[in-house]
Amino acid sequence: MSDFDNSDGIDRKGSPMMPRFVFDDRHACDVTEAYMHLLAEAVRQAGYPAVDAGEAAPSRRDVMVTDEVLVALRYRLLGYRRHVVWIQGLVPEESYMRHRSRLRRFVLSRIEKYVLRRAELLLFVSQEMLLHYERKYRLPLGSKSFVMPCFCEREPYIPAQNAKKDKGSFAYIGSLAAWQCFSQTAAFYAEIERRAKYPTKFIVLTEDTQRAVAILAESGAVRYEVKCLRGEALARALLPIRYGFVLREEDPVNRVATPTKLSVYAACGIVPIYSPVLADFSLRAARKGYGIPVSLPAKEEDIETVLRDMEKTQPEAASGRFLFDDYYYADGYRDRLAELLRERFAEAPKKRRVLITVGHLRTGGIANALYALLAEIHTLYDITLIAADGRVERDRIPSDVSVFPSDALLRATETPRCRLRELSLPAKLFRITGAAFAKLFGKRIPFSFLCRRMKRKLPDFDAAVSFSQPSPVRSFCNISCELALFGCRAARRIAFLHCDFEKYGANTAGNRRLYRKFDRVCAVSEGAAASFLRCMPQMRERLAVVPNILDGRRILSLAASGEDCFPNARHPIILSVARLSPEKGHLRCIPLMRRLREAGFLFEWHIVGTGPCERAIADAISQNHLSDTVFLHGETKNPYRYMAQADFLFHPSFHEAAPLVFSEAVLLSLPVLATETSSAGELLGENGILCAAGDGALYHALEKFLSQRSYERLCRAEETEMRLSRLAGRTEASVRAFRMAVEGAL
Incomplete structure (x- = not known):
């Protein structure tokens, strides 16, 4: 037998149950669906369950949420005493304009007054509407009212x-x-x-x-x-x-x-x-x-x-x-309504406290994926974020996410030698000695020292999440995993895996020991999960797949900036957007581009990004006399304007897990030519062409792509809302998988 008797809302120990909000949207249309969806978001943010009347039988303890006074009256007569009512318009007056019946207007007015008086919370579409009802029925409604206009667009098109x-x-x-x-x-x-x-x-x-x-x-x-x-x-x-x-x-x-x-x-x-x-x-x-x-x-x-x-x-x-x-600011209304719900109804259960750690959030796929994830989960948890380098774009993080400040020693782990002057003297000394020690003996001791310091500063958490994989054992950077394991007190610990673990260079005994200490490892693709299991098959029961999330509307908005990225281009534009590191394979492609040009192909290759190979790539461009064919654009906060104007994306990696740029290219309908890495086919589907990772295969793939203009056949004309709708489905699945990992459900 259940511990709860849903008919009276009292558990068997005599304590009142937490109310559940049941939504009944009788005559759904675009407007009412958008409005009721926002109300449901506010209910969940307040910490209460929100369900649809068609999916769950209501109990007397439930709070009925309706968008018509007549529907509210029906539930009232059936014995449901708790109501939130959205008043869309003046029902008696509108009825009179349609039917010219004074009797009908009188009856509807009596019903309206009855519902207004007994509802626990009223939602009006304007301040004028609230004043109208207070004057008409001489009822003091202000203390139990919330005003939000009708709107179905949350942001500019x-x-x-x-x-x-x-x-x-x-x-x-x-x-x-x-x-x-x-x-x-x-x-x-x-x-x-x-x-x-x-x-x-x-x-x-x-x-x-x-x-x-x-x-x-x-x-x-x-x-x-x-x-x-x-x-x-x-x-x-x-x-x-x-x-x-x-x-x-x-x-x-x-x-x-x-x-x-x-x-x-x-x-x-x-x-x-x-x-x-x-x-x-x-x-x-x-x-x-x-x-x-x-x-x-x-x-x-x-x-x-x-x-x-x-x-x-x-x-x-x-x-x-x-x-x-402000007027059509959905997030603001949701936050204020959530606060009002917490004030008016029984106290909601406290949210789980979640710590998320990451090395840095400067640029790149991990940063963009985490920003997008935070936007989706911030109402579900009490989140604290630690970026070791201390650099966080606060305007991309929801206001209710706490950012724990990184001290100078923690920032030192993410400070390259060229920026040592930015550190204080103690932090500079720690950076130099710690890096030297890690080169000789490994990172465990200096990282353990930092973790003990952080553990004294941080509160207890229900879950600690490392959002990036560990660095090689002798590398003095990316303390994310160690912080989640040893730098805090947490009931549950989760690590994300954004790489091809088998090939990325840190598949060592020390890092395998780290992973064995986590309660759950979340690979961002099926390919990344398979690679991890080949190295650690004993972790199969603790492995989950949680695909990265995209902020689709932000990407499309930035892509439509209108600025011409290639003003002098007269030939097909090949684009690469990536960190310029050895595994990405850009350097080996410079001679291939020279061969293509000598074979008579006309094109331009534009590379957006920065990294340790940038200088070597620039030198190779000069040595191969390709300064009028290959162009380096450096780091940018908006690579999407380049992607919106290029002919195809070129991604020549030696190994890769689940590059976010693939999903971004699909969203922007940008064709892709890429090497066959662990998750490329999974992410691209019919939006790209894959080839082997060898130089010869790459050259022939480029030759065929340019000569046959294969990229033109891959362009998909698809409505923006259709793409965003498909993305929303994947986002919902990823959030569900994340919650299962954090909350321990299997």
Whole structure:
């Protein structure tokens, strides 16, 4: 028998159970799904379970989360007493506008008042809505209310950043409900069309296409198009549009409204033509001079204002982006709502405390993968991060992740000789003597000294995670594994494996002993896992595969920066993005490039990255007289703009585990030519061509790739949202695998 009796919410010891939040979204659409998803994120961040009503039978102890007062009433009558209700609009007033029934309005008002009075938490879409209900029902609701506007876009649409706008183009999206004032909108556009000095066009995106056509024909408009589009197709259709209509009449329904279409217009760089009766939005837009306010009924001067604005040069596509800093800032609402939930409901269980250690987060795949992982898991755990070199991009880390400061001695382990002057004298001496000692006797003793110092400073953790593999035994760097094992007190210890353990040069008895001390080893690919098991088959039961995570939207945004990376290029662009280290194989390719050029091939090879082989590669370029063919770009925080403009990615590694650049290339639809390493086929699939790692095989693969222009056949035209959707599925699977490793589930 269960330890809990779910009918009354009391366990058998007499203690109250933690509430579970059950979501019932009866009439799901894009808007309500986005809103309810954000509410569920806040519930989980607060530490409570969130489930769908269709997947779990509710108990009387549960908190029912609904988006309609009638659904909330139904649960109330069935005996469920705890409610969170999202009020989307003024239901009685909207009903009266549809049906003109005073009796119906009266009954709905009584139901609405009953639900408002008894709900534990109310979610309103505007401050005006909260004030409306307090005045109408004379109820003090402020103490149990949370205000968040309706919006379905969390950030600006990436392709809109460089989209060219047609200055005579207008759009309307949404339903044709009475309060949406589409007839007045059509008449307003028809007058603009009649007076404009050049052709205009009006695109209407609605499900009620036949009625829209009839209204437009009656208005006298001529140049219009009516469609029913959703998602990515809708966003693409709006890219060339300059103006978007949101005209409303003065009435209570519109005064409290926060139309979702305004977030879509802002995301797509569209100038809204809106009515000031939309008080919540108007207040923010007026401060920045954003949009064109037009009250209904429209006046002569309103039409003239729009016509004058049309004469202006290309508007700034990012003009509405400021709204995503606060008004449409989903993360901010989620954090504040999570705090409110913790205050209003029973105390949530404390999150597991997790320590994550890493050598450095300067650049590279490990850094980007960890930043992306933190963005996905920060609401699940109380996380402390230690980067040994102390250099962390704080703006890429969620605000609730603690960064433990590295002291001078710890930073010394990640300080190269060329930067020794940055260290204090004691740290400099430790760096020199420690490196010399490690060269002669191994790193164990100096690293043990550092770990004992850190252990005294750090609190206890439920889990310690090393996010990178150990360095060779006689190398004085990357103390990540040692910190997770010996530098803290933790109930569970996990190590990540980002390399081909069999070949990466640190498969030593000492490092194998380190791995045997971990409760779980997480390889970032199936290929990396297989390589590890060939060296340590006894670890099979403790090995998991946790693929790296990409921040897809950030990558696509950086790729669309618009700056021309190859302004003088006249030939196919070969691109390599990697650390310039011996195992990456760039140096051996310089003579191959000379042979290709001597054979008559025209191309450019651009290399983005830095590392210990950079000087040798530069010298080889000079010695082979390839300064007009091979170009070194050094380190950059935005390699994605290069990837967006190259013809194909070239990755000639001798050995490799799961380079993040492969996944990034797939996301950016960049074809790949790579050597056949442990995970290349697994990560690339049909997006790349693999060859053997020998020089001869590489030369023939390049020759064939260039002569047959194979890279053009590998280009995949795919919608951005489709790529992001597929990426989201993989991200969810990776987070699930990470949680299993950290929490001990098998």
